[in-house]
Amino acid sequence: MDVLVIGAGVVGLAIARALSQRGHSVIVAEKTGGIGNGVSSRNSEVIHAGMYYPAESLRARHCVKGRRLLYAFCESHGVPHRKCGKLIVATNDLEQAKIEGIYEQGIANGVEGLSFLTGDEATALEPNLFCTGAVLSRETGIVDSHALMLALQGDLEAAGGVIAFHASVERIAQDGTRWNVQVGGAEPAEIPVDAVVNAAGLGAQALARATEGYAPERVPSLVLAKGNYFGCLGRPAFSRLIYPAPVDGGLGTHVTLDLAGRMRFGPDVEWIDREIYEVDPGRAESFYASIRRYWPGLPDGALVPDYSGIRPKLTGPGEKAADFMIDGPEEHGLSGLVHLFGIESPGLTSCLALAEDVTERLDA
Numbered sequence: 001m002d003v004l005v006i007g008a009g010v011v012g013l014a015i016a017r018a019l020s021q022r023g024h025s026v027i028v029a030e031k032t033g034g035i036g037n038g039v040s041s042r043n044s045e046v047i048h049a050g051m052y053y054p055a056e057s058l059r060a061r062h063c064v065k066g067r068r069l070l071y072a073f074c075e076s077h078g079v080p081h082r083k084c085g086k087l088i089v090a091t092n093d094l095e096q097a098k099i100e101g102i103y104e105q106g107i108a109n110g111v112e113g114l115s116f117l118t119g120d121e122a123t124a125l126e127p128n129l130f131c132t133g134a135v136l137s138r139e140t141g142i143v144d145s146h147a148l149m150l151a152l153q154g155d156l157e158a159a160g161g162v163i164a165f166h167a168s169v170e171r172i173a174q175d176g177t178r179w180n181v182q183v184g185g186a187e188p189a190e191i192p193v194d195a196v197v198n199a200a201g202l203g204a205q206a207l208a209r210a211t212e213g214y215a216p217e218r219v220p221s222l223v224l225a226k227g228n229y230f231g232c233l234g235r236p237a238f239s240r241l242i243y244p245a246p247v248d249g250g251l252g253t254h255v256t257l258d259l260a261g262r263m264r265f266g267p268d269v270e271w272i273d274r275e276i277y278e279v280d281p282g283r284a285e286s287f288y289a290s291i292r293r294y295w296p297g298l299p300d301g302a303l304v305p306d307y308s309g310i311r312p313k314l315t316g317p318g319e320k321a322a323d324f325m326i327d328g329p330e331e332h333g334l335s336g337l338v339h340l341f342g343i344e345s346p347g348l349t350s351c352l353a354l355a356e357d358v359t360e361r362l363d364a
Helices: 010-021 058-077 093-108 119-125 145-158 201-209 281-291 347-363
Strands: 002-006 025-029 086-090 114-118 133-137 141-143 162-164 169-175 178-183 189-193 195-198 223-232 241-244 254-257 263-266 270-272 303-313 325-327 337-341
Touching: 002 010, 002 189, 010 025, 010 145, 010 195, 010 347, 025 189, 058 141, 058 145, 058 347, 086 093, 086 119, 093 114, 093 133, 114 119, 119 133, 141 145, 145 162, 145 347, 178 195, 195 201, 195 347, 201 303, 201 337, 223 281, 263 281, 263 303, 281 303, 325 347, 337 347
Parallel strands: 002 025, 002 195, 025 162, 086 241, 195 337
Antiparallel strands: 086 133, 114 133, 169 178, 178 189, 223 263, 223 270, 223 303, 241 254, 254 263, 325 337
């Protein structure tokens, strides 16, 4: 098939790579001038183990499978990563019940390497930590997300696929059994293809509404949840990632580490109505309060604004978190068309499993 994949983020690149390696002719249309300039470059770069999500949900299945595939891919392609592990911690009885539920969910999801620790056992591992109990996840890790995307791009191009930059897709129209994709930008064109994959992240809903014949009532709401990050001055206080019990809309303000050993905190959850990426230094006050619940020794003045990302959520404040939404031919009845909506965390971890899923839907 001739396939157009829209979006050169980590999920779009993984899908395009998988399709190219199966012998399809693949073009990736990317509206910016480079890969991974959207959601994929504005996250924690965490490889998630898969214990937060309901059993048999797409998020659970693709996270667990995707994590195993991702570690193998990083090893085979020399992508910098580290299986550092993480602790999900409780500081009171309510949080204790939450993390016990996460542990049980992880076991149900088939997550390896989980242990439930007492507060003393957790602080023996991380002396700067305060908690009443913790879940140790040995399979959690960190990855250089840009190096990962470069490796995916390399495989894609080695298999004959190409990326068209500054190519903004404006309309997707049916032409018999094929699709005509109207691309704007510096060199407007109409590209006829057999199949289209919409992996446009924050732009997925707009593209779905610009797809001829695709029922508008199938397009889910797009809810923007901004996550702010603060860097931390001084030497890292922890050797593992530290996560509090989850909060509404996210996994709590947690400690992340990068491969250089730098420690940062975030993301929080800031519900917004438009794309804006500036980090308000005033939000540091709430970060201090959240972090000191599990790291009482956080010094005053240690937090500095770093960066932010926006989660492409399908549900808003107080609503149950939505699953990934993959709308393919079996669901909507249009051959050769797949829309992906709400691919937030753990989308990075899940990218290779999502690629297999989409490829199988198109090859069916």
